[in-house]
Amino acid sequence: MFADLNEKVALITGGGQGLGLGIVLKMAEQGADIAIADLSDENLRQAADQVEGMGRKVYTVKMDVTDKGSVTAGVNDLTSQAGQIDILVNNAGVAGAPGSTGTSFRDVDWDFTWKVNVKGLVDVTEAVLPQMRQRKAGKIINISSVAAKAAKYITAYYATTKMSVVAYTQALAREFAAENINVNAIAPGRIWTQFHQDWMKEREALGDEAVVGKEKYDVFMASLKEVIPMGRPQEPSDIGSLAVFLASEESRNITGQTIQCDGGQVMV
Numbered sequence: 468m469f470a471d472l473n474e475k476v477a478l479i480t481g482g483g484q485g486l487g488l489g490i491v492l493k494m495a496e497q498g499a500d501i502a503i504a505d506l507s508d509e510n511l512r513q514a515a516d517q518v519e520g521m522g523r524k525v526y527t528v529k530m531d532v533t534d535k536g537s538v539t540a541g542v543n544d545l546t547s548q549a550g551q552i553d554i555l556v557n558n559a560g561v562a563g564a565p566g567s568t569g570t571s572f573r574d575v576d577w578d579f580t581w582k583v584n585v586k587g588l589v590d591v592t593e594a595v596l597p598q599m600r601q602r603k604a605g606k607i608i609n610i611s612s613v614a615a616k617a618a619k620y621i622t623a624y625y626a627t628t629k630m631s632v633v634a635y636t637q638a639l640a641r642e643f644a645a646e647n648i649n650v651n652a653i654a655p656g657r658i659w660t661q662f663h664q665d666w667m668k669e670r671e672a673l674g675d676e677a678v679v680g681k682e683k684y685d686v687f688m689a690s691l692k693e694v695i696p697m698g699r700p701q702e703p704s705d706i707g708s709l710a711v712f713l714a715s716e717e718s719r720n721i722t723g724q725t726i727q728c729d730g731g732q733v734m735v
């Protein structure tokens with residue numbers, strides 16, 4: 468065990484699949500009990516089964532982070548089930564509105580992406596913060612993206628939301644440092660989750676020549692090798708391991724940072 472999360476409860480939004488599930492499983496492996504908030508009942512059930520199989524307690528709630536009523540009710544429900552929330556991982560995020568065209572000019576993409584990636588993240592944080600402030604202890608980890616600092620490889624609206632997550636992380640870290648609440652962000656590189664698979668489907672539907680008729684994972688790997696020095700994708704477990712470190716007392720003097728986990732794509 469490289470970081471002790473025993474007797475801690477970690478809430479992971481969007482923890483039902485992909486990167487969020489990677490974080491759930493790593494935290495459970497290190498001894499945390501797990502609270503998962505996700506849009507999808509099916510994802511919640513499957514993730515909960517895996518955590519239970521590891522011998523940890525698991526609490527789930529169906530939550531839409533874009534609906535403030537759902538956020539407040541969901542956080543209250545999880546807190547009363549679990550007793551308290553010690554660690555919050557704001558992971559739920561989208562690449563654009565459903566049917567996104569991959570261009571940067573549709574209002575619907577700007578609005579929807581902002582509502583999930585920024586406003587949703589802020590609302591969940593504000594719902595969890597009071598109990599952390601009361602206990603003068605808490606760990607908040609926000610999932611940004613390599614897109615924040617390597618914006619040219621993705622749409623403007625997505626990059627803007629993920630840079631906003633960096634700014635929010637810094638502001639919050641400064642505001643609550645004296646109350647012993649650590650706030651950090653992780654900027655993952657490229658992970659072959661549903662997020663990327665849906666993006667490929669949308670590009671294919673739009674007739675993008677780089678994608679049509681090609682094996683989608685091969686396209687993903689080829690484009691990744693052009694920009695990631697280590698030449699390999701990241702895995703949900705890579706992000707989970709970093710989140711565990713940031714949630715543990717091993718990182719107690721780290722706050723306000725955004726840490727890249729991207730195979731060397733961004734070096735600052």
Ligand SMILES: NC(=O)c1ccc[n+]([C@@H]2O[C@H](COP(=O)([O-])OP(=O)(O)OC[C@H]3O[C@@H](n4cnc5c(N)ncnc54)[C@H](O)[C@@H]3O)[C@@H](O)[C@H]2O)c1
Nearest residue numbers: 481484485486506531532559560612655657658660661662
């Ligand atoms: N996959 C990548 O390469 C990559 C890279 C950098 C950053 N990220 C970020 O990582 C996070 C997770 O991405 P992923 O690849 O695992 O995506 P994913 O689409 O595979 O999973 C996202 C999860 O979030 C949930 N979710 C979506 N909207 C929600 C909402 N409104 N309320 C509650 N839950 C909601 C979904 O049900 C799903 O379980 C996102 O914030 C994304 O921007 C992903």
